[in-house]
Amino acid sequence: xxxxxxxxxxxxxxxxxxxxxxxxxxxxxxxxxxxxxxxxxxxxxxxxxxxxxxxxxxxxxxxxxxxxxxxxxxxxxxxxxxxxxxxxxxxxxxxxxxxxxxxxxxxxxxxxxxxxxxxxxxxxxxxxxxxxxxxxxxxxxxxxxxxxxxxxxxxxxxxxxxxxxxxxxxxxx
Numbered sequence: 001x002x003x004x005x006x007x008x009x010x011x012x013x014x015x016x017x018x019x020x021x022x023x024x025x026x027x028x029x030x031x032x033x034x035x036x037x038x039x040x041x042x043x044x045x046x047x048x049x050x051x052x053x054x055x056x057x058x059x060x061x062x063x064x065x066x067x068x069x070x071x072x073x074x075x076x077x078x079x080x081x082x083x084x085x086x087x088x089x090x091x092x093x094x095x096x097x098x099x100x101x102x103x104x105x106x107x108x109x110x111x112x113x114x115x116x117x118x119x120x121x122x123x124x125x126x127x128x129x130x131x132x133x134x135x136x137x138x139x140x141x142x143x144x145x146x147x148x149x150x151x152x153x154x155x156x157x158x159x160x161x162x163x164x165x166x167x168x169x170x171x172x173x
Contacts, residue, residue: 007059014052014068018075020045025075042079049076057095060102069099070108077115089119106143110136114155121159129159 020041027038042049053072059065073096080089093116100108117132133156140148157173160166 007062007065010052010055010059011062011064011068013048014056014065014072017045017049017052018068018071021049021072021075024079028078039079039083042076043083053092053095060099063103066099066102069095070103070105070112072096073099073112073115074108077111081115081118086119086123090116090123093119106139107145107148110139110143110145110148110152113139114151117155117159126163130156133159 024038024042024045027034027041049072053069056065056069056072060069073092076092080092093112096112097109097116100112113132113136117129117136120126120128120132133152137149137152137156140146140152153172157169157171159169160172161169
């Protein structure tokens with residue numbers, strides 16, 4: 001199969017599973033009563049979702065594919081954070097940050113940086129967490145995103161508080 005045709009197939013496959021991810025996310029957002037159904041839908045499709053994501057990562061030169069990587073990270077975030085390993089989260093959120101940067105979507109960059117920081121915290125990589133939250137704050141400030149800036153400060157302060165460093169936490173909360 002020629003390269004452009006193969007890329008079209010990759011995009012179609014990824015778009016289909018993006019819709020599955022969106023459906024699972026929509027169920028998740030409805031609250032605890034629907035969360036089991038959301039996770040079930042996501043996990044049932046996981047092998048195809050993961051395959052689509054992997055294929056997208058190998059063709060990031062295409063702006064449509066970068067947008068799909070960004071959207072995968074956005075719509076899968078809640079379920080990934082609660083049901084998948086920190087290693088998978090780091091892979092997905094790193095890719096989402098890079099993709100959002102390439103399409104210059106500052107709001108998504110901030111959200112992905114936040115999710116990546118949470119994944120690094122879960123994995124125990126504390127140095128990365130601090131720098132990611134500080135970058136998240138800078139991105140929000142540059143956009144005049146007061147809510148994003150406040151969330152970044154709050155998350156960084158909470159991160160320090162949870163590690164028993166209340167003096168550092170007070171600086172950010």
